[in-house]
Amino acid sequence: MVLLMLAFHYDHLTLALPQGHRFPQSKYQMLRERxxxxxxxxxxxxxxxxTREELLLVHTPDYVDAVLHGTLSAAAQREIGFPWGESLPRRSLFSVGATVHAARAALKEGVAASLAGGTHHAYADKGSGFCVFNDVAVAARLLQGEHHRAHPAQPGLQVLVIDLDVHQGNGTASIFSDDPSVFTLSLHGEKNFPFRKEASxxxxxxxxxxxxxxxxxxxEDALQQVWMRTAAHPPGLAFYLAGADPHEGDRLGRLKLSAQGLHQRDDMVLEALYRRGIPVALSMAGGYGEDLSVTVDVQQQTLRTAAQYWKRWGQARAQA
Incomplete structure (x- = not known):
């Protein structure tokens, strides 16, 4: 049997959005079908x-229960950008679950992915910008806890978040502020959403x-700074938010990267992690192309690049 890189999805769950809503949820099914x-x-x-208990590793009980039981205020729903409906909490739970699965698989195999995720605008006590729960934050906390229980005598699991969605990861930065066990890097459009940035x-x-x-x-410069600043406590797990929205065809991105430039971006990140032996869980994060098939092209290119590194991890283990 030929083994391949694991990728987790949940696009069978769709949001009940009004006609003309600008969130491009069809891209998830398009990517999976491709x-x-x-x-x-x-x-x-x-x-x-x-689970609710897993969400509570990051999110406040009042916020979690408001999402799960449909008591979000109208203002909270506007900030998230989605109206509450029965599909919203269920889809949000699967979004987090996909990233948790990818992180566990990455620790075993070197590289794994969620075909969605990267909901980095969600704070501990609120959602924002099409993000309900912060999947990377929950996965990081959960995996740190599992590592501690499995290896109580070892140092804790250090986590690195490489956020290359075109929008700053404000929710993730807020959740992990003043936390030396998680290093957050965000490379983003300075004048783009969110207009009030948090400090990564x-x-x-x-x-x-x-x-x-x-x-x-x-x-390249940012990654060199990351390696210098984490040298004393190297990461044991990375989350890579490989947004397609820096692409020149994106409606919201504005950075105007070519498909080749994004391929070089992915290769630079994955090569740096591979050389340092840092497992990585990818999330597809943002992508709002004028033509969604182009967004899916970019995402598929990212996953193909990741799969090449998954093979290299496997070859290295076989030779060890």
Whole structure:
């Protein structure tokens, strides 16, 4: 049997959105169907949902229960950008669950992915910007706890978040502020949403229309800073938010990267993690293309690149 990189999905759950809503939820099904047509690329698995108890590792009880039981205020729903409906809490639980699965698989196999996720605008006590629960934050806390229970005599699991969605990861930065066990890097459009940024451990704000060269030079410099600043306590797990929204065809991104530039971005990140032996769970994060098939092209390219590194991890284990 030929083994392939694991990727988790849950696009059978759709939100009941009003006509003309700008959230492009069809892209998740499009990506999964594209991958199913080429079965040699990935091992696709349906995720299972996170539990309330797992959400409480990050989120406040009042907020979790408001989402689960439909008592979100109108203002809270507007900030999230979704009206509450029965599908909202269920889909949100599966979103977190997919990233949790990917993180566990990454620790075993080196690389794994969620075909969605990257809900980095969600704070501990509220959602925002199409993000209900913060999947990466919950997964990080859960995996840290599992590591401690499995290896109580060892140092705790250090986590690195590499957030390359075009929007700053404000919710993630807030959740992990003053937490030395999680290092957060966000490379984003400086003038883009959110307009009130939170302080990540390392923020790199880029100008509109910066293009490939400026972006890749900034990313290379940022990664070097990450390695210097985490040298004393190296990460044992990374989360990579591989947003497609820096692409030149994105409605909201404005950074104007080419598909080749995004391929170089992914390769730079995954090569750096591989060389340091840091397992990585990918989330697809944002992507709002004028043509959603182009967004899916970018995401598929990211997953193909990740699968190549999954093979390298496997070869290295076989030779060890």
């Amino acid at each position: 991958l199913e047509r080429d079965p040699g690329e990935l091992r696709l698995q349906v995720a299972t949902p996170a 451990d390392l923020d790199v704000g880029l100008p509109d229309h910066c293009g490939d060269t400026v972006y890749l030079e900034a990313l």
